[in-house]
Amino acid sequence: MTGRRYTVGQQVLDRDRQAHGRIVGCYPSPLVLRLMDEAGFQWIARTVACEPAGRQPAVQDAGGDRGGVRIPPGRVPVDVPPTELRVGDHVIAGGRLVTITDLRYRHGGTRTVILSTGRLAVADRVMRVYRSRTS
Template structure:
């Protein structure tokens, strides 16, 4: 019998039972099962003994996903759409194909805010912005 594999949240695996690729979104206390989600946001529970790690996508596919705004959500964070006036320091935004933390906010004129991101980059929030916040509760 094959030993159960350990997976991490966000890792892409191939479920041999369903013949489908999925990203791990939940782990259970039992090392024998994990919750997976596919690109259509359909979730299912998969046996880890019937799953295998998927090879990393080619660089061209990763770049295409970054352009479309598809980014793996870090463990413990959830995506939230907020207006610029409700942006707090510490949230993360998608910039350059990766998540970058907001370190400071300036110039609250009208409905816009200027975000100062980690690394000194500037970005202006004019409309609703998708941020990634720590999961609560």
């Protein structure tokens, strides 16, 4: 059985907390790491529940370019951190506008987003959402 080796400064996803973090400390036990998110919140994580954060998140940020996606009337683009996401916000995922139906696991500066398509995503940075003008 081969295990992963982690180093200080490496970005990982803690599956137990559903949060991304940077390793700030490795303990003598090979099973424990100290992680810190972008907001400065630190926690202890098990190495068996961590994986290197090298893949793309499921929610694609529009990045200022609508990319041919039709935005419904009355909706405006707003850039928000994960802690300010709301149920009912729309995000661009898979080339179309999808509604956020549920938010879970608020640990540190991240949220787990459940979309109307049934897909899950971890919101770990400021992202563009489309809200109604009255919200």
